[in-house]
Amino acid sequence: MSEKNILTKLNKFNRREFLKTTAVSGLAFGASLTLPSWQVFAQNSSLHINRLAIPQQEKGRQEAGVKIFDLEIQDGETEFFEGIKTKTRGVNGSLLGPTLRMNNGDIVRLNVKNSIGETTTMHWHGIHLPAKYDGGPHQPIKSGEIWSPQFEIMQKAANYWYHPHLMGKTADHVWQGIAGMIIVDDEESKALSLPSEYGVDDIPLVLQDRRFERDGSMEYRPTRHDIMSGMIGDVALANGTISAYFEASTNLVRLRLLNGANASIYNLGFSDNRNFLQISTDGSMLEKPYETNSIILSPGERAEIIVDVSDKKTITLENKITSTSGSMGGGNLDFKFLEIRPADNLNTLPSIPNQLTKIDWIDESEATNTRTFMMSMQMGPMMMLGLGKSHTINGKSMKMDRIDEVVKLDTTEIWEVSNDSMLAHPFHIHLVQFQIISRNGKQPHAGERGLKDTVLIHPGETVRFIAKFETYADKKYPYMYHCHILEHEDAGMMGQFLVV
Numbered sequence: 001m002s003e004k005n006i007l008t009k010l011n012k013f014n015r016r017e018f019l020k021t022t023a024v025s026g027l028a029f030g031a032s033l034t035l036p037s038w039q040v041f042a043q044n045s046s047l048h049i050n051r052l053a054i055p056q057q058e059k060g061r062q063e064a065g066v067k068i069f070d071l072e073i074q075d076g077e078t079e080f081f082e083g084i085k086t087k088t089r090g091v092n093g094s095l096l097g098p099t100l101r102m103n104n105g106d107i108v109r110l111n112v113k114n115s116i117g118e119t120t121t122m123h124w125h126g127i128h129l130p131a132k133y134d135g136g137p138h139q140p141i142k143s144g145e146i147w148s149p150q151f152e153i154m155q156k157a158a159n160y161w162y163h164p165h166l167m168g169k170t171a172d173h174v175w176q177g178i179a180g181m182i183i184v185d186d187e188e189s190k191a192l193s194l195p196s197e198y199g200v201d202d203i204p205l206v207l208q209d210r211r212f213e214r215d216g217s218m219e220y221r222p223t224r225h226d227i228m229s230g231m232i233g234d235v236a237l238a239n240g241t242i243s244a245y246f247e248a249s250t251n252l253v254r255l256r257l258l259n260g261a262n263a264s265i266y267n268l269g270f271s272d273n274r275n276f277l278q279i280s281t282d283g284s285m286l287e288k289p290y291e292t293n294s295i296i297l298s299p300g301e302r303a304e305i306i307v308d309v310s311d312k313k314t315i316t317l318e319n320k321i322t323s324t325s326g327s328m329g330g331g332n333l334d335f336k337f338l339e340i341r342p343a344d345n346l347n348t349l350p351s352i353p354n355q356l357t358k359i360d361w362i363d364e365s366e367a368t369n370t371r372t373f374m375m376s377m378q379m380g381p382m383m384m385l386g387l388g389k390s391h392t393i394n395g396k397s398m399k400m401d402r403i404d405e406v407v408k409l410d411t412t413e414i415w416e417v418s419n420d421s422m423l424a425h426p427f428h429i430h431l432v433q434f435q436i437i438s439r440n441g442k443q444p445h446a447g448e449r450g451l452k453d454t455v456l457i458h459p460g461e462t463v464r465f466i467a468k469f470e471t472y473a474d475k476k477y478p479y480m481y482h483c484h485i486l487e488h489e490d491a492g493m494m495g496q497f498l499v500v
């Protein structure tokens with residue numbers, strides 16, 4: 001069957017199913033039930049019928065030594081399913097946002113206009129910047145206003161991202177589609193011979209999952225259970241595309257993976273379990289490529305991988321179900337993110353270098369302070385009724401007017417984060433990139449030996465990491481640390497620290 005035939009067939013199937021189910025829904029079911037046919041269509045069918053969307057790449061405009069980016073957060077509609085318009089939100093478009101491309105050392109100004117009719121914020125995840133420009137809960141942008149933070153990029157080459165971070169509303173705003181990637185290049189990364197033609201052999205991939213309702217809408221309506229365990233969808237999206245495929249024209253393909261989900265922890269690999277190379281973590285390249293056949297990415301985490309498709313087999317990037325999937329929200333769902341179809345004639349790219357970067361490893365003896373954090377979920381009946389604090393760090397749930405930790409400028413600290421709940425939690429800290437020292441006393445594996453700003457803490461685990469707090473003292477504005485399962489963050493699993 002030709003691609004066009006499959007397409008027409010599926011669309012017909014879809015429309016018919018849609019009419020059938022909507023006709024029934026008014027009679028027998030509540031409006032908030034999910035539509036089984038979407039699930040059948042998008043998951044059980046391994047047909048990949050939509051060309052992967054590649055976000056526009058924005059390099060900014062130069063004005064008096066400043067690189068300026070204009071971003072407008074807006075309402076829109078997206079046609080996930082042929083003929084069905086779904087209300088979504090995006091940045092400079094109807095869903096997700098452009099990939100912002102910056103260089104280490106750039107002075108950037110981001111003009112963020114809020115056109116969604118309600119207050120939101122814009123946070124620069126993983127970026128080292130002054131607290132008042134962080135875009136967290138203390139920098140609300142009112143509807144109709146423009147917020148223009150300006151700062152210097154001081155990062156190693158890697159992938160970062162931006163998303164709203166309004167107190168209690170982060171999950172909702174991200175779910176609706178407000179998020180985008182930031183790629184930072186530096187002198188070192190530019191000199192490496194890696195696939196680097198954006199959208200051709202160097203592909204940004206925002207991985208998410210969403211739940212669609214009977215009428216095709218994907219409004220944010222979490223149940224109490226969703227708030228406890230995180231809002232998990234049943235349909236996989238790559239750059240906002242459902243059932244996506246990508247035609248590879250080169251023997252090596254570089255994928256810049258971002259877990260942009262609200263709550264799902266993905267264990268990513270290819271349908272034939274082939275090996276690939278992981279070349280970066282959240283905030284840096286790995287010193288050397290790490291060969292593996294799976295990579296766990298929890299919400300907020302990023303990693304770049306290189307996959308070799310010279311055998312010209314069609315493969316699918318998917319969520320692999322493992323024995324620990326139970327404690328990982330979304331970990332046991334069969335998400336198929338992207339089918340990669342190699343062309344008949346593939347251009348051959350140079351092989352991947354053995355040395356990618358050099359990381360300045362911080363010695364534990366440099367730390368002058370150790371802080372401990374316990375991530376907890378209280379599951380008692382009072383909590384299930386929503387009476388009381390259910391998601392806490394060190395027994396406290398987030399309060400805007402309470403500073404939890406004060407870090408001295410120009411110090412190095414060890415943070416020891418534990419999890420006594422039954423679910424895994426990705427712990428994220430603003431401002432700094434850290435280095436993992438150990439997981440339950442053991443060295444982190446090779447894929448985690450890069451700079452990080454988010455780290456998954458499994459039930460019963462203690463992760464120790466070390467970071468330098470070298471700049472940006474501010475007595476007034478705090479930075480956040482929190483669980484990056486957005487429902488948990490909104491439910492209070494977040495704290496604030498000052499650098500003074």
Ligand code: C2O
Binds near residue numbers: 123165480
């Ligand atoms: Cu990606 Cu505090 O967030």
Ligand code: CU
Binds near residue numbers: 125126429430
């Ligand atoms: Cu962040």
Ligand code: CU
Binds near residue numbers: 424425484485488493
């Ligand atoms: Cu959590």
